[in-house]
Amino acid sequence: MTPKLPAYAGLAALGLLAALAVRRPELAVVAAPFALYAGIGLLLARRPRIDAEVELEGERVLEGDELEARVTLSAEIGAERVEVLLQLPRELVVAEGVNPVQLRLADGDRRELTFRLRCARWGAFRVGRIFLRTHDAFGLFVHEATLDLRRPLKAYPSEEHVRNLLKPLETQVFAGNHVARQKGEGIEFADLRRFVPGDRIRHVNWRASARRGELWINEHHAERNADVVLLLDSFAEARRGDSSTLDPALRAAGTLAARYLREKDRVGFVTFGGILNWLLPTTGAVQLYRIVDAMLDTQIVLSFAWRDIGTVPRRTLPPQALVIALTPLLDDRAEAALLDLRGRGFDLVVVEISPLSLLPEPRGEAGRLADRLWRLRRDAVRGRFERAGIPVAVWGDETSLAAALEEVSAYRRHARPLSA
Amino acid sequence: MAGGVGVAGCALTAFALLTRWRTVFPFGLALVGTSYAVYLALRNGAVDARAPAVAAALFAAAELGFWSLERTPSPSETTVLVRRVAALAASVLLTALVGSLLLVLATGATGGVGLEAAGVAAAVLAVALIARLASRASV
Numbered sequence: 001m002t003p004k005l006p007a008y009a010g011l012a013a014l015g016l017l018a019a020l021a022v023r024r025p026e027l028a029v030v031a032a033p034f035a036l037y038a039g040i041g042l043l044l045a046r047r048p049r050i051d052a053e054v055e056l057e058g059e060r061v062l063e064g065d066e067l068e069a070r071v072t073l074s075a076e077i078g079a080e081r082v083e084v085l086l087q088l089p090r091e092l093v094v095a096e097g098v099n100p101v102q103l104r105l106a107d108g109d110r111r112e113l114t115f116r117l118r119c120a121r122w123g124a125f126r127v128g129r130i131f132l133r134t135h136d137a138f139g140l141f142v143h144e145a146t147l148d149l150r151r152p153l154k155a156y157p158s159e160e161h162v163r164n165l166l167k168p169l170e171t172q173v174f175a176g177n178h179v180a181r182q183k184g185e186g187i188e189f190a191d192l193r194r195f196v197p198g199d200r201i202r203h204v205n206w207r208a209s210a211r212r213g214e215l216w217i218n219e220h221h222a223e224r225n226a227d228v229v230l231l232l233d234s235f236a237e238a239r240r241g242d243s244s245t246l247d248p249a250l251r252a253a254g255t256l257a258a259r260y261l262r263e264k265d266r267v268g269f270v271t272f273g274g275i276l277n278w279l280l281p282t283t284g285a286v287q288l289y290r291i292v293d294a295m296l297d298t299q300i301v302l303s304f305a306w307r308d309i310g311t312v313p314r315r316t317l318p319p320q321a322l323v324i325a326l327t328p329l330l331d332d333r334a335e336a337a338l339l340d341l342r343g344r345g346f347d348l349v350v351v352e353i354s355p356l357s358l359l360p361e362p363r364g365e366a367g368r369l370a371d372r373l374w375r376l377r378r379d380a381v382r383g384r385f386e387r388a389g390i391p392v393a394v395w396g397d398e399t400s401l402a403a404a405l406e407e408v409s410a411y412r413r414h415a416r417p418l419s420a
Numbered sequence: 421m422a423g424g425v426g427v428a429g430c431a432l433t434a435f436a437l438l439t440r441w442r443t444v445f446p447f448g449l450a451l452v453g454t455s456y457a458v459y460l461a462l463r464n465g466a467v468d469a470r471a472p473a474v475a476a477a478l479f480a481a482a483e484l485g486f487w488s489l490e491r492t493p494s495p496s497e498t499t500v501l502v503r504r505v506a507a508l509a510a511s512v513l514l515t516a517l518v519g520s521l522l523l524v525l526a527t528g529a530t531g532g533v534g535l536e537a538a539g540v541a542a543a544v545l546a547v548a549l550i551a552r553l554a555s556r557a558s559v
Contacts, residue, residue: 004486007446011482014450024460025526026471030453032522033479033515080503083494100494104503137507139486
């Protein structure tokens with residue numbers, strides 16, 4: 001019941017009684033419409049029965065993409081005015097359509113509302129809770145209902161453009177697309193050697209054999225796959241509004257996972273932080289979905305517990321795997337774990353997700369000094385990594401991921417770690 | 421005096437609308453109505469022929485006021501808006517017509533104890549009916 005009903009009843013009563021008291025029919029004339037309105041409204045009032053269905057264009061979208069959500073309302077008993085609100089998470093923005101909207105539903109009516117939604121940020125959501133508020137024609141009664149028709153929706157982080165992937169120092173035993181150091185069946189020429197019984201004739205290098213007067217054989221590099229582990233530092237993040245260092249880190253992880261899996265490599269995923277999550281390295285398209293789903297569950301959980309790399313299951317980090325760490329370098333524990341990993345002989349690359357664009361301008365002399373010290377400390381951390389033979393690529397607003405990875409590739413061409 | 425009560429009523433109504441205080445709004449309307457009652461009481465004489473217009477104006481003010489006080493108004497479809505405005509206009513027109521009819525009937529009546537008793541009974545019955553309907557308003 002709205003406040004209008006008691007107000008009109010009260011005004012009617014007051015007017016009619018005043019008309020009697022002062023013996024003026026004009027006051028009855030003034031009061032009568034309120035009485036009639038309230039009386040007719042009460043007689044005609046009824047509870048609406050409205051049902052709804054929610055349909056999403058898809059269950060999976062990429063960050064930044066749009067999808068259509070259709071809400072179908074069917075009224076067994078309609079209402080003069082129906083307010084419809086499709087509840088949406090903050091990350092989903094209505095690009096087309098009006099939400100909430102007020103419409104009319106007569107008895108037996110069926111209406112379809114279409115909303116075009118834009119996924120402003122990655123995440124796993126459930127979309128489809130509808131709030132209905134109906135008003136009768138007289139505005140005397142309001143009925144509210146919530147229909148929980150939620151459907152799962154996953155918005156995957158968008159992909160970064162990467163031209164060349166980092167080549168692992170060591171390959172594994174299975175066939176793949178990386179040219180291995182070992183010799184075997186392959187296309188890439190490796191060396192020449194003398195013919196021994198059992199060698200295939202098609203491997204004979206006829207030009208060399210003619211020159212030396214005996215049979216010489218071409219040797220090739222084998223083409224193998226590699227193990228790649230994407231290690232996501234989730235100890236801390238820099239955040240400003242809706243932007244966070246976690247977003248580019250996840251975009252990079254998704255891109256690299258997709259690209260390495262396409263190269264037939266085994267890819268694993270470790271979230272190393274307040275909550276430890278891992279996926280064992282394996283190949284195939286299913287693994288990509290597993291990784292992306294694991295990424296959507298990633299969140300920064302504040303924790304003071306000291307975690308080292310020993311807490312990560314051994315099988316998650318296979319020997320000779322290329323470990324690509326995605327970190328904003330904001331937490332000492334992540335730094336220590338990465339140095340430990342390198343100390344254990346892993347082929348480690350650090351992609352630093354620069355938090356600088358998310359920082360507020362330092363205020364005052366003390367603020368500027370603190371900012372300078374903080375930047376110097378970060379430089380020192382990078383220096384420690386480089387001394388340990390860990391290439392560090394800084395990925396920020398000014399550089400693309402492709403450029404950062406090229407930088408690492410160049411570093412690895414000229415500065416091979418001694419233990420590798 | 422009637423003017424003073426009327427101004428107070430308008431001020432209270434305006435205050436309720438500005439502060440979106442829905443409880444106060446009917447009291448503002450009641451004060452405006454009271455100012456008309458005071459005017460009529462002081463007037464002494466023939467029936468005021470403008471009563472239907474006053475009734476229609478007060479009713480329109482009440483409807484528009486409650487419309488503006490509705491919480492979280494969502495954008496309406498044009499059909500809803502047009503129907504609502506049409507319904508309001510029709511209600512106001514009907515108010516004026518019913519008021520005129522009532523006034524004609526009241527002017528034509530000769531009066532007497534019987535008619536007065538019937539009036540009291542009708543008023544009490546109307547209020548009781550509204551109260552009764554409102555009490556089972558769990559529709």
